[in-house]
Amino acid sequence: xxxxxxxxxRYPDAPTAARExxxxxxxxxxxAIAARGRGSLVVSGGKSPIALFEVLRTLPLDWxxxxxxxxxxxxxxxxxxASNENLVREHLLRDAAAAAHFVGLxxxxxxxxLGAAPSWDAIAGLPRPFDALILGxxxxxxxxxxxxxxxxxxxxxxxxxxxxxxxxxxxxxPRARLSLNLAALLDxxxxxxxxxxxxxxxxxxxxxxxxxxxxxPVRSVLRQRRTPLxxxxxx
Numbered sequence: 001x002x003x004x005x006x007x008x009x010r011y012p013d014a015p016t017a018a019r020e021x022x023x024x025x026x027x028x029x030x031x032a033i034a035a036r037g038r039g040s041l042v043v044s045g046g047k048s049p050i051a052l053f054e055v056l057r058t059l060p061l062d063w064x065x066x067x068x069x070x071x072x073x074x075x076x077x078x079x080x081x082a083s084n085e086n087l088v089r090e091h092l093l094r095d096a097a098a099a100a101h102f103v104g105l106x107x108x109x110x111x112x113x114l115g116a117a118p119s120w121d122a123i124a125g126l127p128r129p130f131d132a133l134i135l136g137x138x139x140x141x142x143x144x145x146x147x148x149x150x151x152x153x154x155x156x157x158x159x160x161x162x163x164x165x166x167x168x169x170x171x172x173x174p175r176a177r178l179s180l181n182l183a184a185l186l187d188x189x190x191x192x193x194x195x196x197x198x199x200x201x202x203x204x205x206x207x208x209x210x211x212x213x214x215x216x217p218v219r220s221v222l223r224q225r226r227t228p229l230x231x232x233x234x235x
Contacts, residue, residue: 006222008204008231014196017234018051021192025132026059028190032131033065040127041100041134042180043092044071044144045084048136048194050091057097064099067126068092071135071185072145072168073105073119075112075176082174105165105178112167112178113152119178120165128163129227133188137195140171141207141216145179147171148215156181157213157220163187182220186227193221195233204231 011017025041032039043049070084078085085104093102103123109115135143142148145168146156156166156179163184168177185191195204206216213219221229 006229006231008233011234014234017232018055021052022055026061028132029066030061033062038065038127040067040130041132042069042071042130043134044136045087046136053092057092057095063097066100068100069103069123070105072179074174076174078106112176116165116167128187130188133191135193137218141218143218145177146217188227191227191229193231
């Protein structure tokens with residue numbers, strides 16, 4: 001790992017990591033509500049955050065003052081099992097967290113490119129900077145839906161761009177995706193990169209090594225110094 005890489009916090013197992021991270025996020029949201037009247041949380045889909053969601057949703061904070069949205073979405077119906085919104089509704093927006101205000105990214109547009117502007121309009125009114133952002137990382141070094149080789153990747157990771165949503169293409173089905181761009185992701189007070197398992201650790205080590213950010217887009221998050229980043233790993 002090079003000297004520019006953010007250090008990782010290692011936990012002995014995934015349940016401990018989920019429990020500790022849930023407590024941290026709850027404290028951030030509670031502080032936001034006390035200071036500004038509302039808190040905002042951006043979450044990712046996939047398997048990695050499910051245990052976190054199932055702890056977080058039970059914690060006693062004023063969820064009615066919390067707004068939640070997604071870092072990215074698969075361009076499928078929200079009832080589809082592949083939908084990130086579907087996953088969040090099943091695993092997070094229950095128990096105490098059912099009172100949260102959720103704004104999804106999927107809309108009626110035929111493609112993510114056509115849906116990008118209205119999706120951003122829908123979430124642009126959420127309290128920003130977002131109080132906490134939870135990201136994951138794929139085996140190819142993508143994060144959110146910022147995939148290597150996607151035609152819009154350069155635009156999505158442009159450090160000078162305004163915050164917004166961008167249509168992206170995944171190498172696997174469902175291929176059509178929508179993602180917050182890098183500017184929107186980093187418009188956060190705290191970013192957490194949640195990793196689990198030895199293979200993801202090896203990808204993280206590779207991402208921390210020198211090389212083009214376009215090859216492993218998570219490097220755009222790891223190398224930035226705008227927003228505090230904590231990398232959370234467990235076996």
